[in-house]
Amino acid sequence: MTTPKRRLPVMADVAKEAGVSHQTVSRVLNDHPNVRADTRARVEAAITRLGYRRNLVARALVTKRSRTLGVVSFDTTLYGPASTIYGIEQAARTAGYFVSIVSLKTIDADNVRAAIDYLAEQGVDGVVVVAPQRSAAMALENLPAGLPAVAVEGTHRADVSIVCIDQMEGAKLATRHLLDQGHETVWHVSGPHDWMETEGRLEGWRAALEEAGRPVPEPLAGDWSPRAGYEAGKSLAAMDGVTAVFAANDQMALGVLRALSEKGVRVPQQISVVGFDDIPESEFFSPPLTTVRQDFDVVGRHCIEVLLRQIDLQLNGGASAYERLVVRPSFVVRSSTARVR
Amino acid sequence: MTTPKRRLPVMADVAKEAGVSHQTVSRVLNDHPNVRADTRARVEAAITRLGYRRNLVARALVTKRSRTLGVVSFDTTLYGPASTIYGIEQAARTAGYFVSIVSLKTIDADNVRAAIDYLAEQGVDGVVVVAPQRSAAMALENLPAGLPAVAVEGTHRADVSIVCIDQMEGAKLATRHLLDQGHETVWHVSGPHDWMETEGRLEGWRAALEEAGRPVPEPLAGDWSPRAGYEAGKSLAAMDGVTAVFAANDQMALGVLRALSEKGVRVPQQISVVGFDDIPESEFFSPPLTTVRQDFDVVGRHCIEVLLRQIDLQLNGGASAYERLVVRPSFVVRSSTARVR
DNA sequence: GAGTTCAATGTGAGCGCTAACAAATACGTG
DNA sequence: CACGTATTTGTTAGCGCTCACATTGAACTC
Numbered sequence: 001m002t003t004p005k006r007r008l009p010v011m012a013d014v015a016k017e018a019g020v021s022h023q024t025v026s027r028v029l030n031d032h033p034n035v036r037a038d039t040r041a042r043v044e045a046a047i048t049r050l051g052y053r054r055n056l057v058a059r060a061l062v063t064k065r066s067r068t069l070g071v072v073s074f075d076t077t078l079y080g081p082a083s084t085i086y087g088i089e090q091a092a093r094t095a096g097y098f099v100s101i102v103s104l105k106t107i108d109a110d111n112v113r114a115a116i117d118y119l120a121e122q123g124v125d126g127v128v129v130v131a132p133q134r135s136a137a138m139a140l141e142n143l144p145a146g147l148p149a150v151a152v153e154g155t156h157r158a159d160v161s162i163v164c165i166d167q168m169e170g171a172k173l174a175t176r177h178l179l180d181q182g183h184e185t186v187w188h189v190s191g192p193h194d195w196m197e198t199e200g201r202l203e204g205w206r207a208a209l210e211e212a213g214r215p216v217p218e219p220l221a222g223d224w225s226p227r228a229g230y231e232a233g234k235s236l237a238a239m240d241g242v243t244a245v246f247a248a249n250d251q252m253a254l255g256v257l258r259a260l261s262e263k264g265v266r267v268p269q270q271i272s273v274v275g276f277d278d279i280p281e282s283e284f285f286s287p288p289l290t291t292v293r294q295d296f297d298v299v300g301r302h303c304i305e306v307l308l309r310q311i312d313l314q315l316n317g318g319a320s321a322y323e324r325l326v327v328r329p330s331f332v333v334r335s336s337t338a339r340v341r
Numbered sequence: 342m343t344t345p346k347r348r349l350p351v352m353a354d355v356a357k358e359a360g361v362s363h364q365t366v367s368r369v370l371n372d373h374p375n376v377r378a379d380t381r382a383r384v385e386a387a388i389t390r391l392g393y394r395r396n397l398v399a400r401a402l403v404t405k406r407s408r409t410l411g412v413v414s415f416d417t418t419l420y421g422p423a424s425t426i427y428g429i430e431q432a433a434r435t436a437g438y439f440v441s442i443v444s445l446k447t448i449d450a451d452n453v454r455a456a457i458d459y460l461a462e463q464g465v466d467g468v469v470v471v472a473p474q475r476s477a478a479m480a481l482e483n484l485p486a487g488l489p490a491v492a493v494e495g496t497h498r499a500d501v502s503i504v505c506i507d508q509m510e511g512a513k514l515a516t517r518h519l520l521d522q523g524h525e526t527v528w529h530v531s532g533p534h535d536w537m538e539t540e541g542r543l544e545g546w547r548a549a550l551e552e553a554g555r556p557v558p559e560p561l562a563g564d565w566s567p568r569a570g571y572e573a574g575k576s577l578a579a580m581d582g583v584t585a586v587f588a589a590n591d592q593m594a595l596g597v598l599r600a601l602s603e604k605g606v607r608v609p610q611q612i613s614v615v616g617f618d619d620i621p622e623s624e625f626f627s628p629p630l631t632t633v634r635q636d637f638d639v640v641g642r643h644c645i646e647v648l649l650r651q652i653d654l655q656l657n658g659g660a661s662a663y664e665r666l667v668v669r670p671s672f673v674v675r676s677s678t679a680r681v682r
Numbered sequence: 683g684a685g686t687t688c689a690a691t692g693t694g695a696g697c698g699c700t701a702a703c704a705a706a707t708a709c710g711t712g
Numbered sequence: 713c714a715c716g717t718a719t720t721t722g723t724t725a726g727c728g729c730t731c732a733c734a735t736t737g738a739a740c741t742c
Contacts, residue, residue, distance in 0.1 A: 351727095351728055351729085352728065352729065353728080363728090363729085364730085364731095367729070367730065371730085395728085395729080396727090396728055396729070397729095398727090398728080398729090399727070399728035399729040399730090400728080400729055400730070401729090402727090402728080402729070402730095403728085403729055403730045403731075404729085404730065404731090
């Protein structure tokens with residue numbers, strides 16, 4: 001007894017089984033209208049009988065479209081990137097696209113560049129770059145020939161599409177809220193140097209302070225981690241006259257809260273604290289954190305919209321039109337802020 | 342002036358440019374040893390001159406290996422899955438593989454099955470299924486013909502490889518720690534029904550209690566969210582004689598902490614709380630959380646190791662040998678637990 | 683110097699699919 | 713019923729690459 005060739009069935013096998021040509025099978029698979037109903041049924045029956053599954057690789061080779069999108073991101077373990085990617089993936093799949101992810105441990109132009117190249121070789125139809133560092137943005141300078149791309153929070157350049165959250169606006173919301181509560185000024189624990197978010201939030205905070213004619217204290221530099229917030233919080237607790245703190249993200253705000261609590265400083269009675277992001281935990285911090293909410297999901301969806309639009313444009317030979325989509329943050333008031341008495 | 346054909350260069354173009362055959366170009370690209378150094382140099386020069394990038398899709402078509410791995414996961418926004426996937430991605434890329442991700446919003450066998458099929462069509466060389474629900478595990482029953490797969494926390498079945506964390510052990514660690522501190526018994530806030538982790542932690546907790554001959558209180562069912570922990574915490578605060586709580590994850594522990602704090606119950610003086618996961622925030626909770634650490638990174642790496650081994654085996658025609666890799670959790674003592682006075 | 687071996691290169695076929703065109707069949711209509 | 717016009721199906725070529733094999737030439741051996 002010879003073992004039958006243990007090969008997966010291909011289109012030709014289905015064609016033979018159904019008594020049609022392989023092209024007809026292809027038509028059925030691609031929902032081509034001009035196929036008689038009974039032929040279609042016969043082909044479909046053959047497909048299930050044989051357990052046939054089409055080979056998208058072969059299809060991609062001839063169509064020159066892989067229906068795969070690449071995503072380059074920094075530390076997908078962080079809530080922000082993770083949520084953005086989740087939104088991207090959901091939107092992409094809904095649109096019939098796969099998502100291939102490269103998450104970078106360290107960011108610099110070379111790294112990002114290499115990741116994009118890597119994805120381009122793989123034949124992705126477009127890429128989303130979630131790498132909000134200034135140095136990463138440089139990698140978008142000259143993309144592989146004609147590769148549609150969209151950046152999240154990327155850059156201010158005009159020749160690449162961008163989806164971003166209005167960081168300045170968010171920071172202003174936070175700062176003004178604190179000022180409205182009667183605080184003389186607001187201290188800031190910033191994100192790491194080189195991040196676009198850091199800069200936006202810093203600027204927004206400063207602008208709000210200056211608009212109100214208030215003194216602008218020296219910001220404390222952090223790195224997004226709770227530990228950095230904790231260290232900053234210890235410094236803040238040791239200083240005089242601090243009544244309001246705006247941390248550049250919720251995790252650092254958590255650290256600040258912790259440090260303050262250890263030093264016996266009561267929040268919000270003695271010091272008010274505001275964060276940024278609205279991670280799921282924030283509502284349950286001690287006290288529940290007042291923060292700026294970013295809708296990462298929406299960002300992810302927008303990315304795909306913009307990218308697909310760009311891919312379409314490319315196919316139809318139109319000149320690329322770069323878009324810039326700004327998502328507005330909202331403000332969530334909880335219990336970590338209070339009026340100055 | 343006619344526009345030159347705006348086509349990306351292919352191997353044949355490089356071959357012509359370098360004055361060799363396309364095969365030689367292929368050899369250079371694949372580091373074949375038998376190429377003279379100067380030929381190699383000439384080819385490489387031609388490649389950079391033309392800006393050639395090879396088409397991995399075409400390569401995949403003939404080699405029948407896409408060097409892409411599929412990952413199916415549930416809610417990649419959660420810390421656990423996100424970290425696992427991060428580990429998977431890093432390990433895969435190091436091994437020269439791409440990672441294509443499908444993250445599911447809701448889990449059931451059909452969903453998971455469809456995702457796996459989807460990836461199989463795309464031609465992935467293997468899949469990792471990070472879907473630790475019992476219902477999801479069923480989707481691993483009969484995989485697409487010969488598709489190498491590995492499950493994270495998947496199932497107890499013998500015909501699919503599994504990488505998991507010893508949940509029971511972790512739960513025992515937590516429970517025993519509390520018992521050692523002099524608590525009469527330990528209450529448990531469990532994860533949602535149907536999750537493997539929920540069951541493992543529940544079992545471990547119960548076993549530790551029974552081993553010590555202690556009463557086993559009715560567990561409070563949660564859903565991993567801080568809010569569920571918060572609700573459970575309120576119930577716990579209203580009950581008599583509760584001195585120790587083991588929450589099935591850190592987020593729920595955070596909720597418990599919050600509820601207790603609102604009710605004026607002091608942790609750890611009146612009630613001790615232990616979590617599970619060791620998310621980055623835990624160290625900065627109020628109070629810093631004693632918890633069970635899971636090394637998701639290691640899990641991710643192991644997944645890839647096992648999967649690649651399986652892919653290799655398949656190529657060499659060996660019968661598949663299913664592996665079961667158990668990663669041991671560790672215990673982190675912080676300030677949310679104390680001796681009973 | 684003929685025979686053998688091995689390294690370096692080239693040639694042809696074909697992976698599984700879709701696009702473009704060709705052929706066959708059905709459907710009206712005067 | 714012959715004719716044009718859709719509709720349905722089949723045929724051929726080729727996407728860009730690797731594989732198996734053929735060929736060349738240099739390097740040894742006796």
